Amino acid sequence: GAGVSQSPRYKVAKRGQDVALRCDPISGHVSLFWYQQALGQGPEFLTYFQNEAQLDKSGLPSDRFFAERPEGSVSTLKIQRTQQEDSAVYLCASSFFTGHLNTEAFFGQGTRLTVV
Amino acid sequence: AQSVSQHNHHVILSEAASLELGCNYSYGGTVNLFWYVQYPGQHLQLLLKYFSGDPLVKGIKGFEAEFIKSKFSFNLRKPSVQWSDTAEYFCAVNPSGGYNKLIFGAGTRLAVHP
Numbered sequence: 001g002a003g004v005s006q007s008p009r010y011k012v013a014k015r016g017q018d019v020a021l022r023c024d025p026i027s028g029h030v031s032l033f034w035y036q037q038a039l040g041q042g043p044e045f046l047t048y049f050q051n052e053a054q055l056d057k058s059g060l061p062s063d064r065f066f067a068e069r070p071e072g073s074v075s076t077l078k079i080q081r082t083q084q085e086d087s088a089v090y091l092c093a094s095s096f097f098t099g100h101l102n103t104e105a106f107f108g109q110g111t112r113l114t115v116v
Numbered sequence: 117a118q119s120v121s122q123h124n125h126h127v128i129l130s131e132a133a134s135l136e137l138g139c140n141y142s143y144g145g146t147v148n149l150f151w152y153v154q155y156p157g158q159h160l161q162l163l164l165k166y167f168s169g170d171p172l173v174k175g176i177k178g179f180e181a182e183f184i185k186s187k188f189s190f191n192l193r194k195p196s197v198q199w200s201d202t203a204e205y206f207c208a209v210n211p212s213g214g215y216n217k218l219i220f221g222a223g224t225r226l227a228v229h230p
Contacts, residue, residue: 003159031215042120042206042220043160050215091160095216105216107152107160 002026004108006092012114013082021077021111025094033105034067034077035091043091049075050097082115089113118143120209122221129197129228137192137224139207149190150208150218151181160206166190177201202228 005024013019025032030051035043036059046065048056051072060067064083069075079086089112093105123138141147151163164175171183181192190207204225208218 033217035218035220040222042122042208042222043218045217045219048215048217055215056217093160093218097215103216104162104165105218109159 004092004094004106006090006108006111008111009109010112010114012116015083015115016081017115018078018080019082019113021079021090021113023075023077023092023094023108025073025075025092026106027073028096029094029106030072030097031095031105032069032075033093033095034075035093036061037089037091037110039088046077046090079113082113084115087113087115118209118211118219120207120219120221122205122207122224124224125222127224127226129226131199131228131230132196133228135192135194135197135201135226137205137207137226139190139192139221141188141190141207141209141219143188143209143211145211148210148216149181149183150210151175151179151190151192152206152208152220153203154206154223155203163192163205197226197228199228199230202226 007022032049034046037043045059047067049069064080066078089110091110092108095105121140149166152160166173174180206223207221
């Protein structure tokens with residue numbers, strides 16, 4: 001009965017370093033989302049997967065951000081050459097996709113990335 | 117562009133006071149509406165949601181919200197707050213008809229004093 005699991009919980013990166021953030025969605029959930037939450041703000045959409053297909057990456061802020069979900073379960077968000085403005089909490093959410101009905105998204109606890 | 121506005125960033129109440137948190141959205145079509153809560157140190161959890169039907173929606177822990185289509189609003193209410201309601205509250209909108217991508221407001225931080 002595990003929820004959405006994210007690792008690591010905290011990551012400190014030196015500017016210019018590459019980082020990889022992992023998300024384990026709830027088993028059987030087809031839809032997977034990544035959000036970025038800056039300090040004092042609400043989460044902002046980054047990208048969406050339906051199984052292994054990345055159907056929407058309109059929220060990725062630059063080509064330094066890359067997400068994948070190769071087997072339709074675990075997903076990784078990679079940030080290359082991190083910058084200070086990348087400091088934020090990165091949230092993963094998953095939901096059971098019904099095709100035409102919107103269902104609840106379950107969120108992980110997030111990874112807090114600090115770029116120094 | 118679609119957006120969600122939460123009117124209050126910080127709210128401080130005493131226990132037993134009534135709560136109303138404002139949420140307005142800008143989107144002309146049909147929407148699904150949500151309130152999420154984040155307790156200190158925990159993940160975002162769904163409080164309540166509106167997809168269709170009765171515009172007065174009841175959620176967990178005594179919370180309710182009213183969808184007023186003409187005002188593009190979905191305000192959250194609770195008649196009597198408790199210290200355990202101290203948390204950050206996020207309103208979110210999803211344009212219906214597709215996958216459930218959420219557009220969040222900036223959040224309201226609620227502190228309830230005993």
